[in-house]
Amino acid sequence: MSGRTEGALSRHQSQNWEQPLPATEATAPAPDSALLLVEGVTKHFAGVMALSDVSLEVRPGEILGLLGENGAGKSTLLKILSGVMPPTSGRIVFDGAEFNPHNPQDAKRHGIVTIYQELSLIPTLTVAENIFIGRAPLGPLGLVSWRKMEQDSRAIIARVGLDLDPATPVSALSVAEQQLVEIARALSLQSRLIIMDEPTSALTETEVQKLMSIMDRLRRDGVAIMFVTHRLEEASAICDRMTVLRDGRLAGHLDREGGPIKLPKIIEKMVGRAASELYARPTQRDVAGDVRLSVRGLRTVRDPQAPHAIVLEGVDLDLKAGEILGVAGLVGSGRTELARAIFGADRIAAGTITLDGKPIAPTSPADAIALGIGLVPEDRKHQAIFAALGILNNFSIAALGRYSNAAGFMAERREREALASYRKTLSIRMASPEQAIEGLSGGNQQKVILARWLARDPKVLIVDEPTRGVDVGAKAEVHQILVQLAARGIAIMMISSELPEVLAVSDRIVTMRRGRITGEMPGIEATEEKLMELMALDRKQEATP
Amino acid sequence: QDKLTILGSIPNLGFPFFVHMLNEIKAEAAAQGVNLIESDGQNSAPKQTADIEAALVQKVNAIVISPLDVNALAPAIEEAVKAGVPVVTIDRRVDGVEGILAHVGADNTKGGEAEAQAMVAAFPNGAKLFHLQGQPGAGPAIDRNKGVHNVLDPLKDKYQIIFEQTANFARAEALSVTEAGLAANGKPDAIICANDDMALGALEACAARNFTDVKIYGFDALPEALVAVRDGKLAGTVEQFPGEQSRTAVQIAVAYARDKTEPKEKLVLLTPIVIGKDNLDKAERLGETK
Amino acid sequence: MSSTTEQAQRGGINVARLLMSFGPLMFLAVLIVVFTVLKPSFIDPINIFNIMRQISITGLIALGMTFVILTAGIDLSVGSLLAFCGMVAAVVAKGGTANTLSLSTSGTQGYGWFAALLAAVVVGAMAGGVQGFAITRLKVPPFVVTLGGLTVFRGLTLTISNGGPISGFDASMRWFGTGLIGPVPVPAIIFAIAAILCHIVLRYTRYGRAVYAVGGNAEAARLSGLRVDRILISVYVIVGFFAGLAAFVLSARLNSSEAVAGIGYELTVISAVVIGGTSLFGGIGSVGGTVVGAALIGVLQNGLQFNNVSSYTQSIVIGLILILAVAFDRWLKSRVRR
Amino acid sequence: MSSTTEQAQRGGINVARLLMSFGPLMFLAVLIVVFTVLKPSFIDPINIFNIMRQISITGLIALGMTFVILTAGIDLSVGSLLAFCGMVAAVVAKGGTANTLSLSTSGTQGYGWFAALLAAVVVGAMAGGVQGFAITRLKVPPFVVTLGGLTVFRGLTLTISNGGPISGFDASMRWFGTGLIGPVPVPAIIFAIAAILCHIVLRYTRYGRAVYAVGGNAEAARLSGLRVDRILISVYVIVGFFAGLAAFVLSARLNSSEAVAGIGYELTVISAVVIGGTSLFGGIGSVGGTVVGAALIGVLQNGLQFNNVSSYTQSIVIGLILILAVAFDRWLKSRVRR
Ligand SMILES: Nc1ncnc2c1ncn2[C@@H]1O[C@H](COP(=O)(O)OP(=O)(O)OP(=O)(O)O)[C@@H](O)[C@H]1O
Ligand SMILES: Nc1ncnc2c1ncn2[C@@H]1O[C@H](COP(=O)(O)OP(=O)(O)OP(=O)(O)O)[C@@H](O)[C@H]1O
Ligand SMILES: [Mg+2]
Ligand SMILES: [Mg+2]
Numbered sequence A: 001m002s003g004r005t006e007g008a009l010s011r012h013q014s015q016n017w018e019q020p021l022p023a024t025e026a027t028a029p030a031p032d033s034a035l036l037l038v039e040g041v042t043k044h045f046a047g048v049m050a051l052s053d054v055s056l057e058v059r060p061g062e063i064l065g066l067l068g069e070n071g072a073g074k075s076t077l078l079k080i081l082s083g084v085m086p087p088t089s090g091r092i093v094f095d096g097a098e099f100n101p102h103n104p105q106d107a108k109r110h111g112i113v114t115i116y117q118e119l120s121l122i123p124t125l126t127v128a129e130n131i132f133i134g135r136a137p138l139g140p141l142g143l144v145s146w147r148k149m150e151q152d153s154r155a156i157i158a159r160v161g162l163d164l165d166p167a168t169p170v171s172a173l174s175v176a177e178q179q180l181v182e183i184a185r186a187l188s189l190q191s192r193l194i195i196m197d198e199p200t201s202a203l204t205e206t207e208v209q210k211l212m213s214i215m216d217r218l219r220r221d222g223v224a225i226m227f228v229t230h231r232l233e234e235a236s237a238i239c240d241r242m243t244v245l246r247d248g249r250l251a252g253h254l255d256r257e258g259g260p261i262k263l264p265k266i267i268e269k270m271v272g273r274a275a276s277e278l279y280a281r282p283t284q285r286d287v288a289g290d291v292r293l294s295v296r297g298l299r300t301v302r303d304p305q306a307p308h309a310i311v312l313e314g315v316d317l318d319l320k321a322g323e324i325l326g327v328a329g330l331v332g333s334g335r336t337e338l339a340r341a342i343f344g345a346d347r348i349a350a351g352t353i354t355l356d357g358k359p360i361a362p363t364s365p366a367d368a369i370a371l372g373i374g375l376v377p378e379d380r381k382h383q384a385i386f387a388a389l390g391i392l393n394n395f396s397i398a399a400l401g402r403y404s405n406a407a408g409f410m411a412e413r414r415e416r417e418a419l420a421s422y423r424k425t426l427s428i429r430m431a432s433p434e435q436a437i438e439g440l441s442g443g444n445q446q447k448v449i450l451a452r453w454l455a456r457d458p459k460v461l462i463v464d465e466p467t468r469g470v471d472v473g474a475k476a477e478v479h480q481i482l483v484q485l486a487a488r489g490i491a492i493m494m495i496s497s498e499l500p501e502v503l504a505v506s507d508r509i510v511t512m513r514r515g516r517i518t519g520e521m522p523g524i525e526a527t528e529e530k531l532m533e534l535m536a537l538d539r540k541q542e543a544t545p
Numbered sequence B: 001q002d003k004l005t006i007l008g009s010i011p012n013l014g015f016p017f018f019v020h021m022l023n024e025i026k027a028e029a030a031a032q033g034v035n036l037i038e039s040d041g042q043n044s045a046p047k048q049t050a051d052i053e054a055a056l057v058q059k060v061n062a063i064v065i066s067p068l069d070v071n072a073l074a075p076a077i078e079e080a081v082k083a084g085v086p087v088v089t090i091d092r093r094v095d096g097v098e099g100i101l102a103h104v105g106a107d108n109t110k111g112g113e114a115e116a117q118a119m120v121a122a123f124p125n126g127a128k129l130f131h132l133q134g135q136p137g138a139g140p141a142i143d144r145n146k147g148v149h150n151v152l153d154p155l156k157d158k159y160q161i162i163f164e165q166t167a168n169f170a171r172a173e174a175l176s177v178t179e180a181g182l183a184a185n186g187k188p189d190a191i192i193c194a195n196d197d198m199a200l201g202a203l204e205a206c207a208a209r210n211f212t213d214v215k216i217y218g219f220d221a222l223p224e225a226l227v228a229v230r231d232g233k234l235a236g237t238v239e240q241f242p243g244e245q246s247r248t249a250v251q252i253a254v255a256y257a258r259d260k261t262e263p264k265e266k267l268v269l270l271t272p273i274v275i276g277k278d279n280l281d282k283a284e285r286l287g288e289t290k
Numbered sequence C, D: 001m002s003s004t005t006e007q008a009q010r011g012g013i014n015v016a017r018l019l020m021s022f023g024p025l026m027f028l029a030v031l032i033v034v035f036t037v038l039k040p041s042f043i044d045p046i047n048i049f050n051i052m053r054q055i056s057i058t059g060l061i062a063l064g065m066t067f068v069i070l071t072a073g074i075d076l077s078v079g080s081l082l083a084f085c086g087m088v089a090a091v092v093a094k095g096g097t098a099n100t101l102s103l104s105t106s107g108t109q110g111y112g113w114f115a116a117l118l119a120a121v122v123v124g125a126m127a128g129g130v131q132g133f134a135i136t137r138l139k140v141p142p143f144v145v146t147l148g149g150l151t152v153f154r155g156l157t158l159t160i161s162n163g164g165p166i167s168g169f170d171a172s173m174r175w176f177g178t179g180l181i182g183p184v185p186v187p188a189i190i191f192a193i194a195a196i197l198c199h200i201v202l203r204y205t206r207y208g209r210a211v212y213a214v215g216g217n218a219e220a221a222r223l224s225g226l227r228v229d230r231i232l233i234s235v236y237v238i239v240g241f242f243a244g245l246a247a248f249v250l251s252a253r254l255n256s257s258e259a260v261a262g263i264g265y266e267l268t269v270i271s272a273v274v275i276g277g278t279s280l281f282g283g284i285g286s287v288g289g290t291v292v293g294a295a296l297i298g299v300l301q302n303g304l305q306f307n308n309v310s311s312y313t314q315s316i317v318i319g320l321i322l323i324l325a326v327a328f329d330r331w332l333k334s335r336v337r338r
Helices: A002-015 A074-081 A104-109 A127-131 A146-159 A175-188 A205-220 A232-238 A263-271 A335-342 A365-371 A380-384 A391-399 A412-425 A442-454 A472-487 A499-505 A528-535 A539-543 B016-032 B045-057 B074-082 B108-122 B139-155 B171-185 B196-208 B223-230 B242-259 B277-282 C003-009 C015-021 C023-038 C045-070 C078-094 C112-137 C142-161 C171-178 C186-204 C206-216 C218-223 C228-254 C265-275 C287-306 C311-335 D003-009 D015-021 D023-038 D045-070 D078-094 D112-137 D142-161 D171-178 D186-204 D206-216 D218-223 D228-254 D265-275 D287-306 D311-335
Strands: A036-045 A048-058 A063-067 A089-094 A112-115 A193-197 A224-228 A241-246 A249-255 A291-300 A313-320 A324-329 A348-355 A358-360 A373-376 A460-464 A491-495 A508-513 A516-522 B005-010 B035-040 B062-065 B087-090 B102-105 B127-133 B159-166 B190-193 B215-219 B236-239 B267-269 B273-275
Touching (some): A036 A074, A048 A063, A048 A074, A074 A112, A074 A193, A146 A175, A205 A224, A263 A472, A313 A516, A324 A472, A324 A499, A335 A491, A380 C218, A412 A442, A442 A472, A472 A499, A499 A528, B005 B045, B016 B242, B045 D045, B045 D228, B045 D287, B062 B074, B062 B242, B074 D171, B074 D228, B108 B139, B108 B273, B127 B171, B159 B171, B171 B196, B171 C045, C023 C287, C045 C078, C045 C206, C078 C142, C078 C228, C112 C142, C112 C171, C112 C228, C142 D311, C171 C186, C171 C228, C186 C287, C206 C228, C218 C228, C287 C311, D023 D287, D045 D186, D045 D287, D078 D112, D078 D228, D078 D265, D112 D171, D186 D206, D186 D228, D186 D287, D206 D228, D218 D228, D265 D311, D287 D311
Parallel strands (some): A048 A249, A373 A460, A460 A491, B087 B102, B102 B267, B127 B159
Antiparallel strands (some): A241 A249, A348 A358, B236 B273
């Protein structure tokens, strides 16, 4: 078993921060008695068949990868297991007994802990309270002991490498930090089965490695894990077995036979045909464009509402027409801050921005957009999507002026035609323009947001984590789209926490750390190792800030 | 010698009837050369109670009050009496509190009776009626309603109330309620209303249907109603002499506060009358209608 | 709301399907049938027109309130603002506060109905604008600002008129409250036109799209380049405008502007909007729903009065039916596929 | 609110810092100083106790409302429910509705104050529970359910008492409204104890933290294993309980239960909570804030009355100051680092 573990982590050995793990195989229960059995589970939503006759099993002390394209039914299955919703039919056996959780509490009682895809923290409460929700430690008199709660949570979040004041409200955290808090919370619960629905989608390499070593240790302690991710390298590195779903049906099981499960095998199961190379390395394209956007000495102010936010400490940057500039960095390196500052969404303290040689000073997104800058924000749910509105309204909202006449009336036919054409070029899978955008899979939502900006025909397009939660197929499509846009002369700045993605599409890459640019290189020369070095926090520096 | 200070408290300055009352209190206080603290109960017994409590802290020399509710204001008035402050009540009489200096009033129940009797006199052979009541639960609404029923209930056979609804003392509501009543029941012979605002609203509803011969009775003798009575649009309105009540009450209170002059009568009851076209001159506020 | 009524508004949906999909409309239909069975004269044109005239005042304000609530805001000041605008209109129409008493239509030295109307809607819109400004610039929640407005405007109204009404307008002004065009009351026509305009604005204009977007997700709207603050201010201007218009019509109808007008209207108006399916959390709703909501309340009140139900019982029945109408709608929505 | 006052509640913060960080409290302090300078007798213990007694009624309800608003709910029915519970208490205390008139304290055949109190709070809590049930099971928004409740409970109250008041309770009951313990009025003591208990419950119990969680994000709370529906129902039970308690104290104070009691209280109560920094969108707020909010309103009303400001001007000033107090708070928060 230890050999297997080494294999799983071999990719990460060089940066493994954890102490060498003691071998604990003696305590692991027999691996072949299933902890969880799912038999013929089917789930209908009004009209939609989300799951059809799915069966699988999870054994104690193993990590089962659950894979599939967007909308394949992964989250639905996990929600059924964690008591959020009942199956339409089918049987679940947990620990040898029939298991029908009526609500999340039921599942929790049985030792099933879930990290949901949509973050389920309470934004108004502190980190400590979120970790201890419903089980706050009590002091004398049976009253909640805040001190103990905060002390304990400090230790709990430290396990995932977070160093935050536990009294910080969650609303002040970045998405990545929230994700880590959620993981930390799940790990702190007594559990026999941990369900993780895309826990890594907001994380960068370092945190992912941290998480993987924790998962590995849990595995040795006999805890079973179900793990969903669209980053197949991760899955391949850590999973003992995989179950693949396609269109709500079981597409097959994959077993690690000696070595990690190979990516092409996974992709073939997922999409039903052999996959070509996943990430095409960029061919050295001819980026002869002029400098479109130029940033000099950009600084931002500390917002009293978000005291932990990174501030930019003087950023210099050039972005050429027709190029894709990848921006890499760890969580909290200030990439999002940079994007927001250029876009006029945050206040700038000092520095100049020029667009096509003319100085600009956007004080609101509306200003920036009028100048020809677009931003696809990182937090799709809170910053991009109008959940209550249909796809059409979501699509045209940034370009209302283009699809309306001088009197202010919408030119709905033109609007629909435009959407129809983007639907084709971006291959957006949707039922009708009136469909609520919430009903789309993450990847398709993301494409609608991209279409929103394409409709404005921007000079500069900033995309922040453009493929978060997007499946391999759609991810490749999004990359394709970005490359095509650049070819049309749009200057693209792509922020991504997924290094393979940065490497795959960037013509040029800059790295950021603590609000500063720390390096730059052509995409063709970059490797993960080189980038990591420029991104990583210098430990000595960190010790003496 | 310091000027005397008295509290003048009325139930709700949102209504013209009480605005007039307070104005008269103000005028009389000025005439008597005393300071006046004004209090508006804002249609809330706790608010009027609070105003009395605040006045007691300020050591007023006397209190003239038209209580929003005779029961709910009793404790506050009792407190004032206990503190040795002379209290004169206007309009509504508070029972059960010992030591109130005097009461000057024209009972709302009597007013309601007068209103109904005026209608009876106009229709000796019986009539079909609408009755628009005031805000449910409010003191004057209860009393006026009682008065009307005191007279009409024994005469049920001749005088049928075919439509009885509240319009909350409000003109707009009276208009739509009357519209509904007219549509449902056709034209009545008379409409009895618990205040003038509602009477004027009912008047608009009748006018819109060209039912000009419906006899509409109001209550309070507001100038606007008096004009309507003069023009023959309203059949009558009940006059309770709020101005005279207020002035008399202030006089009694000030006289006692100055030199402990006991009032000649502890109970000054003015008889409410119905103002019709022929006795317009009896109306207290006729002067304001020129 | 949303999908179902929007479908309906795009036409081409049969009546039964429409009734089935939008609870309040079905409830409205049932109520009309029940009241007609109880008393056939309920459905007489004269009574129907009565109802239309009655709902036109709160209905007009409810149209404006729809905009506000679509942005996840609220306006509690509308009742007081109505009184204030009505008083302003009266002062303009009569040329001062002094001549409060003459019911005669002759001899007024005022500035005529047009000036009065203009004054009412301009003052209403400006008052709304000031509140919108406080909401967006001072960052005070709409609930607080307009609750403040509720007491401030009432105080101002009472101050202008010293508590009394201002009455007696000329025939040309009164026409807006009491006139008929054919058999149809003018206020009902004004309401119908306003409702259609609002529907068009919300459904077919750029501005309407922006209102929904701001209510759906203000942060996403800002990041999509909408001037969120301006849009927020504009909806309070709109509801203020409608409060002014309603005030003018009400004054014309009553031949009087009263200081106590509009007390409690905020709740009636908000009920109409919410019963009509507009979400208090913004982004979802429609003018059609609001019209149905206003009609439901109007029919209930009129129908109960029509049957001379005691006012105590009326309160109880109205409260229960409002809850049931919405509960029924939720139940339909949870069953019917959207 | 939130962090700042919570810090304060955790103790150990100096007064100046506290004042600086929570706008309404600072405003309250300034108002007290201003009123005292204008008229030194303002600060007489008698007057202070008057104010405390005056705010105790709406204050009690506001405590319960804090729970409701923390869950992003609202309860518009509290004023009517107060009247209803008061009437129930009166019927129990007097042994029937018949003897409505006797103010004499002797010869009542009722069941005594304890039964009256019990009846008031149980009926209030049950009424709240029914509304909570409609909200969670019928999925009708709180605004609609409690707006329905507002008219239903008023109608029931009027039906019970046939419109009139029920008056005249015995001395032991009246003590709860008019009694003193030392120099302190009993209602103020009841309010203080209730506020402390609520503070402890919200801040230091798992239940209290669950209330915050549900308001912060109901779906996330459900996924975290909280019984969201039960918690939602419970907050309406709590506010109902407090409406009952307030009704009992009010009846004892006025020696009378009126059918028109509590009209408009919903807005006063919600103001107190919102001015105290509790967000209408849930999840943020505190009992301390609510107490300050209630005190701010009480001091304003009393102080203006004390200085004989005309009632119309009072309305205007109160409205403006409420807005300013909250605006000032927002401004402080946008400046001061948390
Ligand atoms: N509440 C719901 N109502 C209706 N349809 C739903 C609902 N939840 C999910 N679906 C549908 O069920 C299908 C499966 O969705 P699910 O969220 O399980 O996919 P997934 O595999 O987790 O995708 P992703 O990788 O994008 O997270 C999709 O077609 C989705 O639109
Ligand atoms: N919209 C925002 N408003 C306020 N603070 C923010 C916002 N977005 C990010 N932050 C703050 O910035 C910090 C993270 O910085 P930022 O998001 O710029 O880094 P990043 O390099 O983009 O990393 P990430 O991978 O987390 O996006 C967090 O601590 C968070 O508090
Ligand atoms: Mg999923
Ligand atoms: Mg980021």
